[in-house]
Amino acid sequence: MCRKSGFIVLLFAAMVMLVSPVFAKDLTETEVIAVAKDALTGKAIAFEDAVITYDKGNETWAAWGEVVINNPQDPNYGNLPQGVLSEKKYHTVYFDFEENIRRDIWVFVDGDTGEVLTIYEVK
Secondary structure (H helix, E strand, C coil), X not given: CHHHHHHHHHHHHHHHHHHCCCCHHHCCHHHHXXXXXXXXXXXXXXXXXXXXXXXXXXHHHHHHXXXXXXXXXXXXXXXXXXXXXXCCCEEEXXXXXXXXXXXXXXXEEECCCCCEEEEEECC
């Protein structure tokens, strides 16, 4: 009987591992950037002309997020960072289109699931 219950526990553990989300805290910087690139590719955005930066600790975004918070004309006022990103752990990837300052893009990858939370485009 003990052998059967041990097998059941092992089977249950294997099933849990298969259906559990990939945790982004285990993702490398390169993997987070790959997720962000995939998100933009799906939106038909050519990011090859951009300087791509993994925003370690979200420091660059924190400074830009203050601009969003204080600008009621910004299309994401009230949405970012107070809304979608509020109380979330996330990684930020910044696509800096140096030739066109109004085209910069931020991609936010969920720190728990590894999925894209949202994309913010400077317009």
